Amino acid sequence: MNVFNNIKLWSLAATLFVATSCDSFLTEEPTSDLTNSTVVQDVTGLNLLLQGTYRIMRDGNNAPAVASPLGLKLLSTVTGLDMMVNQEQVGDNWYFHTFSNQRYEATSAVPGTIWTAMYKVINNANIILDNVDQVQGNAAEIAAIKGQALALRARCYFNLVRLYQHTYSIAQTKPGVPLQLTADLEPKARATVAEVYAQIVADLTQAVTSLADYNRPNLNFYNSDVAHFLLAQVYLTMEDWANAQAQANQVRTGYALMTIGDYAAGFSTPNKEWVLGYEQGTQDFWWYDSPACWFDFGQNNAPWQAEQVLPSNSFVTDVMAGDPRLLVIENPLYPGKYAATKFRELRNEPPYGNLYDLRAAEMYLVEAEAAARQGNVSLGLQVLNMLQNERGAAVTTTTNQNALIDAILLERRKEMWGEGLEWFDILRLKVPVVRTLAQGHYQNVNIPQNSNKLIMMIPEKEVINNSLIVQNPNPDQVPVFVP
Structure with a gap:
């Protein structure tokens, strides 16, 4: 079943089972006793809840500009050195994607929405x-539901701990985020960064086991490959190079790289490299938050000629000069600038194309980096060259x-540009x-480096509603991280 079909049914499920509101965050009590009914006592009910949860994750709680997986990628992309919000097109409306206080202040919509x-x-x-181990039903189905829930929870905590505190290597003992591990919604203090990462690793490790025999119906669903992928990202951020290498290898060896022709085709059609993506039918067209939307200048008569994000001139002329992945043209709307053609909508009517989330090339780069940082230069170089040769790019020999x-690290910029790694690489x-x-x-x-403008303050309403919460420093008063 496509996770994004049957929208009305699953949106209803999401509405019934979500126990927090947009305004009151973690401290609000559940507004319904449906979670105590027979709905959560069988596989069918839990699976329905799982589909609604996927929907919330995919839609960013109906705020996809910043809170969905793709919305966070956009925010990360324009945080870096190479891509920029097109101020000629959006004016002052997107200051939250720059380093203004709209991005990080406790009263801003951005930290609160995410x-x-x-x-x-x-x-x-x-x-x-809370309920999956007590339900009756097929053991394989129960394990699959449990594994997916663990992976979804872990990914959310990984996002939160990176967005609301500095990176693991310098902030292990600092306040991370509250660890809510049951549905009781009792107020919690902020666990340390190390404690949050330990929970993420535990969830994903258990997810790998639970999902070992799960054959997902399509790319929309989290399987063991997705759990390994997330673990590789987590261990890379923790600078646990051996585990990062091992987890990345689990994914890398199972997915061949797309060809350079596939790379240039627009990232709207699933191919052998996609590990997680969102297949869309005629009723499922989230083109408003897709990479094609962010970069689009109207190719294929697409309706959303947003031009929200542009590559910087220096990225085009210096970083990417001569590289086959330099998919840009001179900007037809803004003279003196460039327009990206890396991301394309497929047609001028729904569905505009499928949406990619995770792809295997990142795991090649994680494995190469982790190996190199351990001193295994030959393996690091070998894996890096695999990617470069497939792309027809200049081959590293050092x-x-x-x-x-x-x-x-330079290859990460070249291969993954516009795909949301930038902010998180700056932090780690x-x-x-x-x-x-x-x-x-x-x-x-x-x-x-380590500026407090690179992380977000805890939303003001959360601090008000939960007296156990300690606020992050205001960057205007404490400009950089204090160990």
């Missing part, structure tokens, strides 16, 4: 996990460890964000 969406998914997952790591690598008018950006930006 926080609420993540905890709604978490609470739904908790309802499932056997110097530090030079190889730099080459792998602890690098500054410097953008200039001379590079073709719309603003001069100089954000130092």
Whole structure:
């Protein structure tokens, strides 16, 4: 079954089972006793709840511009060095995608919207996990439901702990986010970053086991490959290089790379490299938050000529010069700028194309980096060259460890541009964000490494409703992270 069909039914399920509202966050009590009824006492009911939970996750709680997986990718993309919000097109409306206070302040809609969406998914997952071991039904189906709920919860906590606190290597003992692990909604203090990561690893490790025999119906669903993928990302962020390498290898060896022809085809048609994506029917067209929407300038007569995101001139002329993945043209609407053609809508009527979330090339890069950081230069170089050869790109030959790591990180920028790794790499690598008018950006930006502008403050309403919550420093008062 396609997770995004039967929208009305699953939207109803999401409405019935979500126990937090947009305004009151974690401390609100459930508004219904339906979770105590027979609905959560059999496989059919739990599976219905799971589908509604997928829907909330995919839609970002109906706020996809920032809170869905693809919305977070957009926010991450325009945080980095290479892509920028098109100020000529959107004016002042998208300041939250720059480094203004609309992005991080406790009263801003952005931190609140993301926080609420993540905890709604978490609470739904908790309802499932509170009940799944007691239900009657097919053991394989029960294991699959449990594994998917664990993976969904883990991904939300991974998003939260990276967005509301600095990276693991410098902030392990600092406040992370509250760990709600049951559906009781009792107020919780912020667990430490280390505690949150430990829970994420535990959830994903258990998900791998529970999903071992699960054959998903299509790419919309989380299976063991998705759990391995997320674990690789988590271990990379923790700088646990051995486990990052092992988890990435689990995915990398199971997925061949797409051809450069597939790469240039627009990222709207699933191919052998896709690990997670959202297949769309005629009633399922979320083109408003797809990469094609962000970058589109009207190709294929697409209706959403948004031009929201542009590649910077320096990215085109310096970083990507001569690379076959440089899929840009001179901008037909904004002279002196470039327009990306990497992401394309397929047609001028619904469905406009499928949406990709996770793809295997990232795992090639994680495995290569993790191997290189452990001193296994030969393996790191071998895996990196696999990707470069498939793309027809310049091949790295260095056997110097530090030079190889730099080459792998550069390859992440080249291979994954516009795909949402930028912000999270800035945080984990602890690098500054410097953008200039001379590079073709719309603003001069100089954000130092570990700036508190790179994370978000806890939403004000959560702090008011939960006296156990300690707020993050205001970047205007404490500009950078204090160990």
